[in-house]
Amino acid sequence: MTDPRHNIRDVFPPTGTELTCKSWQTEAPMRMLMNNLHPDVAENPHELVVYGGIGRAARTWEDFDAIVGALRELEADETLIVQSGKPIAVIRTHADAPRVLIANSNLVPHWANWDHFNELDKKGLMMYGQMTAGSWIYIGTQGIVQGTYETFAEAGRQHYGGDLTGKWILTGGLGGMGGAQPLAAVMAGACCLTVECDETRADFRIRTRYCDEKAHSLDAALAMIGRWTEAGEAKSVALIGNAADIFPEILRRMQAGEPLPNGRPDIVTDQTSAHDPLHGYLPRGWSVADWRARQETAPKEVEAAARASMKEHVAAMVGFWSAGVPTLDYGNNIRQVARDEGLEDAFAFPGFVPAYIRPLFCKGIGPFRWAALSGDPEDIYKTDQAMKELFPENTHLHRWLDMARERIAFQGLPSRICWIGLGDRHRAGLKFNEMVASGELKAPVVIGRDHLDAGSVAxxxxxxxxxxxxxxxxxxxxxxxxxVNTASGATWVSLHHGGGVGMGFSQHAGVVICADGTRGAAKRLERVLWNDPASGVWRHADAGYPEAIACAREHGLKLPRILGT
Amino acid sequence: MTDPRHNIRDVFPPTGTELTCKSWQTEAPMRMLMNNLHPDVAENPHELVVYGGIGRAARTWEDFDAIVGALRELEADETLIVQSGKPIAVIRTHADAPRVLIANSNLVPHWANWDHFNELDKKGLMMYGQMTAGSWIYIGTQGIVQGTYETFAEAGRQHYGGDLTGKWILTGGLGGMGGAQPLAAVMAGACCLTVECDETRADFRIRTRYCDEKAHSLDAALAMIGRWTEAGEAKSVALIGNAADIFPEILRRMQAGEPLPNGRPDIVTDQTSAHDPLHGYLPRGWSVADWRARQETAPKEVEAAARASMKEHVAAMVGFWSAGVPTLDYGNNIRQVARDEGLEDAFAFPGFVPAYIRPLFCKGIGPFRWAALSGDPEDIYKTDQAMKELFPENTHLHRWLDMARERIAFQGLPSRICWIGLGDRHRAGLKFNEMVASGELKAPVVIGRDHLDAGSVAxxxxxxxxxxxxxxxxxxxxxxxxxVNTASGATWVSLHHGGGVGMGFSQHAGVVICADGTRGAAKRLERVLWNDPASGVWRHADAGYPEAIACAREHGLKLPRILGT
Ligand SMILES: NC(=O)c1ccc[n+]([C@@H]2O[C@H](COP(=O)([O-])OP(=O)(O)OC[C@H]3O[C@@H](n4cnc5c(N)ncnc54)[C@H](O)[C@@H]3O)[C@@H](O)[C@H]2O)c1
Ligand SMILES: NC(=O)c1ccc[n+]([C@@H]2O[C@H](COP(=O)([O-])OP(=O)(O)OC[C@H]3O[C@@H](n4cnc5c(N)ncnc54)[C@H](O)[C@@H]3O)[C@@H](O)[C@H]2O)c1
Structure with a gap:
């Protein structure tokens, strides 16, 4: 039997203004599904893997074809139902309802663990949707560059007076998301040493200019960091190695007073795929080839070894933290694994959200993104310009848009990301819709967001x-x-479990809406792009954050028990 | 501080045709919320508890008032957001969107246990929604009678050619739910011998006419069963005794070929509260008084004795099963206890869902219900009549409707339950909507269902x-x-966790739609009452049930990967 998840076919979304579906409302999800599997976008498109270990866009290739087939035929009052990457049903709804409804990887809590998931996955009954993989709004690494940039910049503000010149960041992982770290660090003004065990991953990042240099020994890497920090140059190096070896070794050198740039790393974090102990984290002392092979033949052994290594890795991070180095968990669940393995103070250092992101969430601010279905970069440049005109005071936004245009190559359909919140998102959406209507943009634009978000994640x-x-x-x-997003009329809505932190540890929702230039779309855009960030504001207002309560008041939200009626 | 969950106020829904909200679409959820707390409906209305231990309709009395206040003011294009019984926000949506969206008791899986829930509940951050308590469509005990009736009837269809005349059911327990068994059996055409250890429980059921006779010896009870089965009369007897004595003794007589009506019981089940070994199951050889006393003084001893007795009880059930008697677990966990006690083949006989309910689920059939917002019983009698005319061939349905009218008293707003599925539900909904439009019914009707359902429960x-x-x-x-129900335009939609099986063990969704006689409502009714049962059919078709696949085909469902396109 052939593997239903393997195919040598390359997928490219249609571009241009010709419809291949019956309307832009169905063309949009079809192009975005395909874009998720574009060779320049997906990590492993032949296996349907978009990013994040095993985050897929469709369950099997037959399912992919069936989804595309269904979208091609879908009417303006029909909705396609997708269960963990398999198209189940086409149903009659109405024009203001979503065209696609998706649920990925959800399990009843008592069974919501990797063992049970893997069993179902192997049987062909499930798929891991990650966050934007199974919800068809992954746009490559730009999204994560921006998020990581915001985080590093905020850390710089909090710990180094807003200036990261001459500072260096120690981290792990150059995968789908982690690969953004060196570029984000450099954009924020810092040097970066990233430990990555898979040399092909490092090479890919160097090829795309996300990372500057490569090293095969810690000494060589530290020598580069030493030169750059001294010169006040922001540059990055990928060190081929195992983070579970390198982190403890740097800690040892620091504690022993051995030479180290600045005497210590200035910020420590990690983006190995620790959330997935079977596929995501190379155990100490193993070769990558051996690891891949044994994932099939001896999964229990792989998991146990990976978990033990993570404990060492986190112990080193706790060591840095205890020595006063700003250290943060970047959302890969590595502290949880270490604690489960018996490291009691694994949660000594904070996650990046409470440390740096929550004040933004209180205003519904988070990674807002859009993609040009035309495939034409000019459409994005025009929206960049429109954003600047729409938000003339937001210099931080202007700076980002300029750097992004300069440093970030488009992958697949041209797209843009920036962090804006309640009160701004619907204005951007309506503006784009006008630009589509007037013909200023060649084709419609889709607007979505990550699940790293204020209101859609637990x-x-x-x-x-x-x-x-x-x-x-x-x-x-x-x-x-x-x-709420379904009731407001988004183009597609998704409910996921697991995402970046793995089985059992999160539930989250995605939303995408297509600005096709019609008046109907304008009404839906106004509702969705207001209600979606508003849900982040009210969730934080209900939790008692004064910034969120103030934001809710300022925007006139009706929150009967929080603001009174 | 006063308890925010206690209030001596009695709540009654408004009845009649006068609106107290701005439309019937908002009046409906308000009346149904209030009906859930009606003194004749709720188990402990002053504490906001509707049923099932701590299943509530609102988080606190202030929240209740705020929900009512918000519904009174809600516009036709607004939606109220309720989080675990607390009204959070009023947002702008559109006329075809639900007027209320609810989520109750949901926790991220790793934290989805009673300890964590209780902590949040105590802090005032959560509420237990049960199934129909927090989703405002509980209507009293009619539901359990009907569910049990359907189970017995289906067993009759599977094993006795659809005719239970002259057959008898052996069971245990006449408590809150189990007390429905004799009435349900008789309605299904069978005789019933229920073993109940607590005479007061038996007396209560005889007083309310749920059970016909009482006996103090097995011989006396069997003599009655013998007379009734021979005469083809459907009647029931409560035998005061211990099921752990009686079940093995009947098995012994059967195996020894001693005289027994029909030579054996025709169906065997049990509804003692075996799920709670301390309070729920009388150990063999103990008096009820002694048992109650020792629950306080020697709980470990009680549990051990109860568990040992359950093993005997289940061993007898396995004996019946092995001799070819249809035997089923009615969801009280007694097989699990017996297996834990060392009875290896405890799971030899099936649970009631896979045995009898699943074939119905495959056709989207399950507990469909409606309530008359007028408060007038005549409105329900008219819908009863309409149902008979709509489904002239469904004699099973006719029989139920006649018996329900005769034997079951209304609680709160008059309501009716019956089990119908895909292809029938939307016809019923449209018919009721016409009857509202024409004035035949005094006021609108709400239509919903239990979460014991084909497509909305895991x-x-x-x-x-x-x-x-x-x-x-x-x-x-x-x-x-x-x-799907949100996209289809239900009046309110809810997502719950825990329900009847507790934290961590289920996720389920509720839906209610108001037939207000308008053309808009007709469109929504047609979509919702088609798509909702269809979701049960496709869920089972995807799992490979031939009955579901056949049903999907018959009704022309578009299931691209199951039926092909
Ligand atoms: N929003 C967020 O909270 C957020 C953002 C970014 C990343 N993350 C998390 O970060 C992790 C990485 O995401 P990704 O998409 O880049 O995953 P990925 O699987 O694409 O990449 C992980 C990389 O780590 C490398 N690696 C594995 N074990 C290693 C080890 N022991 N030493 C060195 N390198 C090792 C792998 O070779 C791979 O290149 C995930 O757990 C993700 O959920 C979270
Ligand atoms: N949908 C479902 O899965 C479903 C439906 C109905 C009932 N149930 C289960 O059935 C059980 C009964 O529910 P309930 O609400 O009636 O409980 P209950 O506690 O109100 O009643 C149990 C009855 O059993 C009697 N009893 C206890 N031990 C006995 C013994 N050894 N012999 C004879 N009688 C004995 C008690 O006196 C009591 O009257 C529960 O475990 C419940 O969860 C499940």
Whole structure:
């Protein structure tokens, strides 16, 4: 039997203004599904893997074809139902309803663990949707560059007076998301040493100019960092190695007073795929080839070895933290694994959200993104310009848009990301819709966001870590967010479990809406791009954050029990 | 501080044709919320508890008032967002969107246990929604009678050619739910011998006419059963005794060939509260008084004795099963206890869902219900009549409607339950809507269902036990169901966790739609009452049930990967 998840076919979304479906509302999800599997976008498109270990866009290739087939035929009052990457049903709804409804990787809590998931996945009954993989709004690494840039910049503001010149960041992982770290660090003004065990991953990042240099020994890498930090140059190096070896070794040198640039790393974090102990983290002392082979033949052994190594890795991070080095968990669940393995103070250092992102969430601010279905970069440049005109005071936004245009190559359909919140998102959406209507843009634009978001995620080790009222694990919020976006008329809506932190640790919802230039779309855009960020504001207002309560008041949200009626 | 969950106020829904909200679409959820707390409906209305231990309709009395206040003011294009019984936001949507969106008791899986829930509940951050409590469509005990009736009737169809005349059912327990058994059996045409250890429980059921006779010896009870079965009369007897004595003794007589009506019981089940070994099951050889006393003084001893007795009880059930007697577990976990006690073949006989309910689920059939917002019983009698005319061939339905009218008293707003599925539900909804439009009914009707349902529940120990493909724990399905009903335009939609099986063990969705006689409502009714049961059909078709695949084909469902396109 052939593997239903393997295919040598390359997928490219149609571009231009010709419809291949019956309307832009169905063309949009079809192009974005295909874009998720574009060779320049997906990590492993032949296996349907978009990013994040095993985050897929469709369950099998037959399912992919069936989804595309269904979208091609879908009418303006029909909706396609997709269950963990398999198209189940086409149903009659109405024009203001979503055209696609998606649920990925959801399991009843008592069974919501990797063992049970892997069993179902192997049987062909499930698919891991990650966050934007199974919800068809991954746009390559730009999104994560921006998020990582915001985080590093905020860390610089909090710990180094806003200036990261001559500082260096130690981290791990150059995968789909982690690969953004060197570029984001450099954009934020810092040097970066990233430990990556898979040389092909490092080479890819160097080829695309996300990372500057490569080294095969710690000494060589540190020598580069030493030169750059001294010269005040922001540059990055990928060190081929195992983070579980390198982190403890750097800590040892620091504690022993051996030579080290600045005497210590200035910021420590990690983006190995620790959330997935079977596929995501190379155990100490293993070769990459051996690891891949044994994932099939001896999965239990791989997991146990990976978990033990993560414990060492986190122990080193705790060591840095205890020595006063700003250290943060970047949402890969590595602290949880280390604690499960018996490292009691694994949660000594914070996650990046409570440390740096939550104040933004209180205003509904987070990674907003759009893609040009025309495939024409000019469409994005025009929206860049429109954003600047729409938000003339937001110099931070202007700076980002300029750097992004300069440093970030488009992958697949041209797209842009920036962080804006309640009150701004619907204005951007309406503006884009006008630009489509007037013909200024060649074709419609889709607008979505990551699940790293204010209102659509419950993830106690990441987005909702250490909530003020202790409501970290309450997942009513993401479920309501999906219902709200469905009721508001988004083009597609998704409900996921697991995402970046793995089975059992999060529930989250996605939303995408197509600005096709019609008046109907304008009404839906106004509702969706208001209600979606508003759900982030009210979730944080309910938890008692004063910034969120102020934001809700300022924008006139009706929150009967929070603001009174 | 006063308890925000206690109030001596009695709540009654408004009745009649005067609106107290701005439209029937908002009046409906308000009346149904209030009906859930009606003194004749709720178990403990002053504490906001509707049923099932701590299943509430609103988080606190202030929240109740705020929900009512918000519904009174809600416009035709607005939606109220309710998080675990607290009204959070009023947002702008559109006329075809739900007027209320609800999420109750949902927790991220790793934290989805009673300890964490209780902590949040105590802090005032959550509420237990049960199934129809927090989703405002509980209507009293009619539901359990009907469910049990359907189970017995289906057993009759499978094993006795659809005719239970002259047959008898052996069971245990006449408590809150189990007390429905004798009435349901008689309605299904069978005789019933229920073993109940607590005479007061038996007396209560005889007083309310749910049970016909009482006996103090097995011989006396069997003599009655013998007379009734011979005469083809459907009647019931409560035998005061211990099921752990009686079941083995009947088995012994059967095996020894001693005289027994029909030579054996025709169906065997049990509804003692075996799920709670301390309070729920009288150990063999103990008096009830002694048992109650020792629950306080020697709980460990009680549990051990109860568990040992359950093993005997289940061993007898396995004996019946092995001799070819249809035998079923009615969701009280007694097989699990017996297996834990060392009875290896405890799971030899099936649970009631896989045995009898699943074939119905395959056709989207399950507990459909409606309530008359007028408060007038005549409105329900008219719908009863309409149902008979709509489904002239469904004699099973006619029989139920006649018996229900005769034997079941209304509680709160008059309501009716019956089990119908895909292809029938939307016809009923449209008919009721016409009857509202024409003035035949005094006021609008709301239509909903239980979460014991084909497409809206993932509950591996109950509704999705032993699915054919092993997908018991996949909860994409209930989440999709809620999105589908939201997209289809239900009046209110809810997403719950825990329900009747407790924290961690289920996820499920509710839906209610108001037939207000308008053309807009007709369109929504047609979509919702088609798509909702269809979701049960496609969930089972995807799992490989031939009955579901056939049903999908027959009704022309578009299931690209199941039926082809
Ligand atoms: N929003 C967020 O919170 C957020 C953002 C970015 C990343 N993350 C998390 O970060 C992790 C990485 O994401 P990704 O998409 O880049 O995953 P990925 O699987 O594409 O990449 C992980 C990389 O780590 C490397 N690696 C594995 N074990 C290693 C080891 N022991 N030493 C050195 N390198 C090792 C792998 O070779 C791979 O290149 C995930 O867990 C993700 O969920 C979270
Ligand atoms: N949908 C479902 O899965 C479903 C439906 C109905 C009932 N149930 C289960 O059935 C059980 C009964 O529910 P309930 O609400 O009636 O409980 P209950 O506690 O109100 O009643 C149990 C009755 O059993 C009697 N009893 C206890 N031990 C006995 C013994 N050894 N012999 C004879 N009688 C004995 C008690 O006196 C009591 O009257 C529960 O475990 C419930 O979860 C499940």
């Amino acid at each position: 993830s106690p080790n990441r987005e909702t870590e250490a909530m003020r009222d202790g409501s970290d694990a309450v997942s009513d919020w993401p479920l309501l967010n999906a219902l | 509950s591996p120990n109950r509704e999705t036990e032993a699915m054919r493909d092993g997908s018991d724990a996949v909860s994409d399905w209930p989440l999709l169901n809620a999105l």
